[in-house]
Amino acid sequence: MEQTFSSKAYLDMELLRFTTAGSVDDGKSTLIGRLLYDSKSIFEDQLDAVKRASIQKGSEHLNLALFTDGLRAEREQGITIDVAYRYFATPLRKFIIADTPGHIQYTRNMVTGASTANAAIVLIDARNGVIEQTHRHAFLASLLGIPHIIVCINKMDLMEYRQDIYQSILDEFQLFANQVFPEQDMRFIPISALHGDNVVKPSVNMPWYSGGTLLHHLETIPISQDHDLVHPRFPVQYVIRPESDEFHDYRGYAGRVAGGFFHPGDKVMVLPSRIETEITSVDTLTGPLTEAHPPMSVTLTLKDDVDLSRGDMIVGVDDIPAESCDISAMICWMNPKPMQLHGRYALKNTTRDVKCLIQDIDYVLNISTLEQITGATVVKMNDIARVQLRTTKPLFCDPYTTNRITGSIILIDEASNETVAAGMIV
Amino acid sequence: MGNNKLTHLKELEAEAIYVLREVAAQFERPVLLFSGGKDSIVLVHLSLKAFYPARIPFPLLHIDTGHNFPETLEFRDRLAETVNARLLVGSVQESIDKGRAVEEKGINASRNVLQTVTLLDAIEQNKFDAAIGGARRDEEKARAKERFFSHRDEFGQWDPKNQRPELWYMFNGKKRMGEHFRVFPISNWTEMDVWQYILAENIDLPSIYFTHERDVFYRDGVWLAAAPFMEMKPSEKIEFRRVRCRTVGDISCTGLTLSFADSVEDIIQEIAATRVTERGGRYDDKRSEAAMEDRKKEGYF
Known part of the structure; x- marks a missing residue:
């Protein structure tokens, strides 16, 4: 000091x-x-x-x-x-x-x-x-x-x-x-x-x-490139509707930029509706901004009145993520109760909540030998495994190696409410 | 492509705003625990930012020990009015009168621990499912292990050895009926970060944070404020000194610093030069090695 x-x-x-x-x-x-x-x-x-x-x-x-x-x-x-x-x-x-x-x-x-x-x-x-x-x-x-x-x-x-x-x-x-x-x-x-x-x-x-x-x-160590600055990704976290006299018709989409840059005037697409619109403003308490990038928390307003709520995503119009119910992921199991093949879990990806079924366990990895052990029907605590998941609603996701935010998932056991796995989308 | 750098303070602000919005999105009846101290004042400021131009979508709850600095209470009422937030007060005196809590006796008596009873009662009565607090991980060793979203069982207890893993920024707020969460948006801030933020954002604070003259006495290395309900040992004598509060809590356990700092800049210089942690002046932490851990397990802030 x-x-x-x-x-x-x-x-x-x-x-x-x-x-x-x-x-x-x-x-x-x-x-x-x-x-x-x-x-x-x-x-x-x-x-x-x-x-x-x-x-x-x-x-x-x-x-x-x-x-x-x-x-x-x-x-x-x-x-x-x-x-x-x-x-x-x-x-x-x-x-x-x-x-x-x-x-x-x-x-x-x-x-x-x-x-x-x-x-x-x-x-x-x-x-x-x-x-x-x-x-x-x-x-x-x-x-x-x-x-x-x-x-x-x-x-x-x-x-x-x-x-x-x-x-x-x-x-x-x-x-x-x-x-x-x-x-x-x-x-x-x-x-x-x-x-x-x-x-x-x-x-x-x-x-x-x-x-x-x-x-x-x-x-x-250089750290400025640690975020994904290429693919515009804005998971909607919360919809702000003041319903006050001053901001009567205001509808803002609050969230944290997960990738790329957002500016007023940018053409964007909203998912899952795939409607194209334009950013009107990037709002904060201290005034509008000319640009938002990771990991800023801002509020976006859009030119058109679109149906958009928590769990949806605003993305670059020419650069949209994969939209799929079939997800391949490397998972780390974190709970004493093992993961079961065909088990059902709650899944979180950015602000999106869905449910999923463990469709297949491709292999469990022996970390010391890097041997891929196939034919497993359970994944135990501290195991790393590659699995195939089927979700009830599509995810908007990138490979984890491209974007650590849109490419990550967690699994939750719905009986205990515990977070049981961390997953990286392949 | 523009300049993509955020300073560390801007990054911490973005993180805290994100956490506050997660609370509003994931819970039905959140509440912000407001102590009148600088950390909870910063939380109110961050909440304004998180939900602008809408109002803060949760009320403020103050657990009043009845042993507060009057300046804190005036400040609290004024702030709630300015930001147009609903203010709820849980009274420790009421808990004592109802027989829910028993007043401590003796020279080191404090109502600090009793706050837990009042807090848990308020959470239960109002069916709050998330209580937002200003605790920071740098404050104390038990707090260093806290999650952003900290699960509490139906008795309000914390189980530090069995916490949910918290990965990336996906917070799992799922819970059973009767359970609740404590949420700590400024977990990653240090004392210096908070003061720098107060300076940068020009945030108003209660006057007791700045130098003022007051009747005080010295006990076990800490200056305490003299007040009618503070029992003193015969060897302790009241002195009139220039002091300020480094943290603000209940009078019985808030240590005062001898100081001439009368601006946020002065305070920052003082903290930069100081060699004692913020909670070093907190009488409540000095009770034992694991004082904070024990209180937290029971459901303390």
């Missing part, structure tokens, strides 16, 4: 959301604690509380992991149970960390954290090298379309900061990555979260590495 603080600079900062994935004891909480501590984002009372707790537990060092422990059961068991969100800022960017647990049974939380992230940190314990969990984490990060993956090889201090150890882990990981996601932007950093090497400060113990600290990468 600087003594002189510039509000102007603060208002110019960008937002980067990142997620962290690692197995138990990879030092993930310590890494986040280190980022917060070295970037001076820890307050005195938090530091005091952690100092007290460290002493009480008999820790030798200040236990940085305690900065991120939230729930009582987590402190007692020394593990992370649920996604926790952390915040810090440097003069360049504000960061939101989705701190997700690495245990196999909590994969659903990792997928949760990954779904909105611009970047993922995958942690590898230098003593153990690439293990099955590493494959799972990296694969999930890539499957969820996280644009940037930063592989941190941690606990280098326990391996005498040896370059050959780092290089062999990097090579092994690269082999896997080339097979699974050759296009993915990846960076590798040797670190010691415990001692702070290459986290915020460059390491004096690893002069052979010159690729920049973790914080440097987080501050400089």
Whole structure:
């Protein structure tokens, strides 16, 4: 926290959301604690509380992991149970960390954290090298379309900061990555979260590495292209009808731009009616705008009186999404109660609510071997599977790799109301 | 193609507006929990933006402990009138009079915990199915695990170990009869974000956020306001000091900061230099390591 603080600079900062994935004891909480501590984002009372707790537990060092422990059961068991969100800022960017647990049974939380992230940190314990969990984490990060993956090889201090150890882990990981996601932007950093090497400060113990600290990468990764800026997509979220004297006939379509640009005068098509019309205005409380783009929340008014409500979509007239009841998707099952072939679930896609039937399970994926196991009739918790869905009403959707908003779905069990699966449209 | 960058504050604003619209779209009887504090004032401002040019489509609910700073109440009434919103007040005193809640005794007595009873009663009586709150994940460790849409069972309880996964921006507001949701549109904002937003949007605040002179006393590292219902130890003495509130809650647990800050700019400089978290001055959080977690499980804000 600087003594002189510039509000102007603060208002110019960008937002980067990142997620962290690692197995138990990879030092993930310590890494986040280190980022917060070295970037001076820890307050005195938090530091005091952690100092007290460290002493009480008999820790030798200040236990940085305690900065991120939230729930009582987590402190007692020394593990992370649920996604926790952390915040810090440097003069360049504000960061939101989705701190997700690495245990196999909590994969659903990792997928949760990954779904909105611009970047993922995958942690590898230098003593153990690439293990099955590493494959799972990296694969999930890539499957969820996280644009940037930063592989941190941690606990280098326990391996005498040896370059050959780092290089062999990097090579092994690269082999896997080339097979699974050759296009993915990846960076590798040797670190010691415990001692702070290459986290915020460059390491004096690893002069052979010159690729920049973790914080440097987080501050400089380009993020402006992370949204779909090509295909105009505006899922209608809520219809605004003031019914007041001043705005007697006003009818505005409120929503968050999911793709492309919208301007007054643009020719658009409304789905599902396929009527062509024109945008009259892009409204906000502080006055009309000349342009809207992702991820802005605005209200559009249209030239013609069309039938349009929540769950419908306004799209570019020459660039319309697929409209179909037959959906192929990669899903991650997140509930202890397995998915059944021919099971029925509620489905959400953008603001659209439909029901669906699991028509077919193409395969369940073994993430470690990438083997596609066919003939499955159930999909269990933490399984990744490719499925065919049949919806009661058509979806207006793009492939997930094109648009993370219009290309994603969730499934809900109608008996328990629980969210049971995350899906990426293929 | 134009400039497609949003600053982080604009992105957080867009996210909060999106969440507020989801509430209006998914629930039949939402309500905005209004404390008179800056976070709930920002929520009202965001709600105006979300539904313009229509009115805010939900009422404001204030849980009144009866131990409020009078400035907060005046501000509350004026704001509700300005934005043309319906204001409901749930009275903790009434809950005590009816025997629904029992007043705490002793030196650290506070009505803060009792608010939960009044809040849950108000939710049940009015059949509210979503209560929008200004809680932020950076405030406290239990809150760091909150979802935007946080499910509460028919007893108003939170089950932190069994929360619904929240993916992308698709919020699952499905529930059974008698259950409700707590919704936190500014989950991802920090204290600094809130103040910068107040500055950028020129949002009006109650006067107690700014420096003023007041009778105060010092207890366990926190300055508290002297008031007739505040029991004091013999060793504690009243002093007349220049202070301001960093957060605004019930008088019995709101810590005051010695400060000369009389503008939002001053406050921002003060926060940038300060080394203690906002809730560090909250007496209610100091009761135990898991004080907030326990209150939240019972149905606290």
